[in-house]
Amino acid sequence: MNILVIGTGYVGTTTALVLAEMGWNVTGLDTDVGKIERLRQGLPHFYEPGVEPMLRKQLDSGRLRFTAHTREAIEAADTIFICVGTPPLPDGSADLRYIKQVAEDIGRNLNAYKLVVIKSTVPVGTQRRVAEWVGAAQTEPKQFDVVSNPEFLREGKALYDALHPDRIIIGADTVSAGQRMKNMYHSMDCPILVTTPKTAELIKYAANSFLATKISYINELSRLCDKLGINVKEVAQGIGLDPRIGTSFLQAGIGYGGSCFPKDVASLLHTAHEHGSELKLLEEVVAVNRTQYMHLLEKARARLGDFSGKKVALLGLAFKPDTDDIRESIAIRIAERLVDERAYVAAHDPAAVLPAELCASVAQCSSVEQAMQDAHAVFLCTEWDEYLSIDWAAVKHSMHQPNIFDGRNVLDAGKLTTMGFFYQGVGYR
Template sequence: MKILIIGTGYVGATTAMVFAEIGWQVTGLDIDAGKIQRLRQGRLHFHEPGLEDMIAKHVKSSRLQFTTDKETAIKEHDVIFLCVGTPSLPDGSADLRYIGQAAKDIGRSMKGYKLIVTKSTVPVGTQEQIKKWIAAAQQEAIPFDVASNPEFLREGKAVEDALRPDRIVIGTDSQRATEQLQRLYSSFVCPWIITKPRTAELIKYASNSFLATKISYMNELAKLCDELEVNVKEIAEGMGLDPRIGSSFLQAGLGYGGSCFPKDVSELVMTSRKHHVNLRILEGVIEVNRTQYTYLLDKARLRLGGFAGKNITVLGLAFKPDTDDIREAPAIRIIDQLLLEQANVQLFDPIAALPGHASYRAVKVCSSAEEALRGSEAIILCTEWPEFGQLDWKKAKRLLRQPNFFDGRNMLDAKRMRGIGYYYQGIGGDH
């Protein structure tokens, strides 16, 4: 079987890599000629540890190719994975225009049976809609199947997750499709779930929404910990040892961001409302996350007597380490608020960059953490990049105008920071 990947973003590039790695012939298709040119040279257009090397390896071997010729690509490939974006619309629902366009392109160009597999995160019922789009675009009736095969990749850990998945979920109502996908994934040893398309689609949303719920729960609890003078890290450790709870996603901080959790929780809430069901817990999760960043800002504002004219260092821009993804990143919200209150913002992130919006021209983007600290009256740590933990904070203190440290990720040791002369404030941290 020859595999076509439509969309060469984070999910598409990773999916292309993993199928090439296990021995299949793979082609990546994208309408963005610039992306395709870079990928043909074995270069990525985003940051993901280890993925570029894997892409380059399989481009060199010719097992992985890239094209902008969608008509030829669709004709020549047996299995087509849809890995295009499904961003949120203003009301929180998923924008399916790219999925719809890909489906119509397939319908117009296919000349024989195709298995179309949705990797993109899509609302429940999208598999049925894709069938309709393809059938409506066909010039003559040609058989095809559409299956759901959601991805469970962590940004910053995509290569590891793709090569060693914790489960494979397949949603299909076709035995032929099931057998083809089992053959494609036959080299993986992990639990399989073969179910209906709607169930597979909902598994992805339910998984991400539950993880987002754990994050927002701990962020709420951290506020109580501050009032009770209790260390939220120790609370998380005590909770995480219970196997029914587990230790992952119990870290309090500024809130979640990225390409998945914000849009997936919002879409699940929108789906529930369309079916006259109120998911009140998830509505609370969204609200907690929307306002979480203000908790630390309020403490910083009180400490400084306002932000106007103050030099504020923001360390970290990406929503998490090992990625350049700034979608829904708490740091962006913090910077926006600081600029609104006329602060002088000094920013450093080792990988991620600010959007090209004119409003960010006032931000001093620095080439090192030390440069960003110079003359600062407060530090706000937004991303737990390892190099921030390795920085000589005793030496760095000499660069500051005032040693105020607001740790939005509870990354550093509170007692040590206070011992070398910092005013240190975390979120539900040590007292």
């Protein structure tokens, strides 16, 4: 089977790598020639553990190639994966312009039967629209099927998740299209659920929205824990032992970010409003997440008085560890707020870089030690392993004031307090 993956971003590149690892012949297509050239050289354009060695392996195997030639790539493919972005619009809805463009490209160049697979995260009903766009763009009628096959990848663990999925969701209108997809995934050892396209599309949004709900639930509970003098980590441990609840996504902190949860929750809310339905619980999930980081800032203000003229070390810029993705990162919101309050902010991250709009007002340091030199306070915003092994005894003497505000509740509070640090976490005194 010859598979074409259109879009070589985070999802597209990972999808192409895994399909090649499964033994299929895979071509990655992108209009960005510079990106294609880097991928041909075995150089991914984003940070994700394991991707670069897997990329080199599959290029060497001959099962993976990259191209910028749309017509030739579409004509040569049996199955076409759509993996382009669906960024949020101001009203929370998903921008489908790139999906539509790809669908029309497929229609114009359809020379034989193709199975079109939507891997991008799209609103309910998009599979039908893609089928209409492909059909309308054809110069002469050719048969094709469009199925929904949402991805469930965690940034920082995307390659592992793609190689070891916990489930595969296939939304197909026809039995034959569903069976083709099952045959393609025959080597995967996990449940495969074949359902309608609309159901598959909703499953993706519902899954991410539920996980976001767990995060906002424990974060809102952490505010009460602060007032009651209770350690929210112990509360999370206690309720997480209930198998009906589980421990995943019950780590209190400064909130969720990234390219998926904020966008997907907003899109699901927009879909509900479009159909005259209210999802009040999800609306509150968003509200909690929007304000959660401010509570840690309030703790810091209570300790420091204010931020004006004070140096704050910001550890972590990425929205989570093991990625360089700063989209909707809470660390960036904190940096912006600190700058607004006239603090001198020194940031460090092992992989992520500051957005252009903050480069003039925030210093990006090459080492943790440099960021913490003469600092009045440290904000830990991303739980990179590097930050868990800091020599706190050494850096304490270089700080102006030994104050630590742990936005992820990952540091050893007792040890740091014994060493003379003032420590505060989230829902943790």
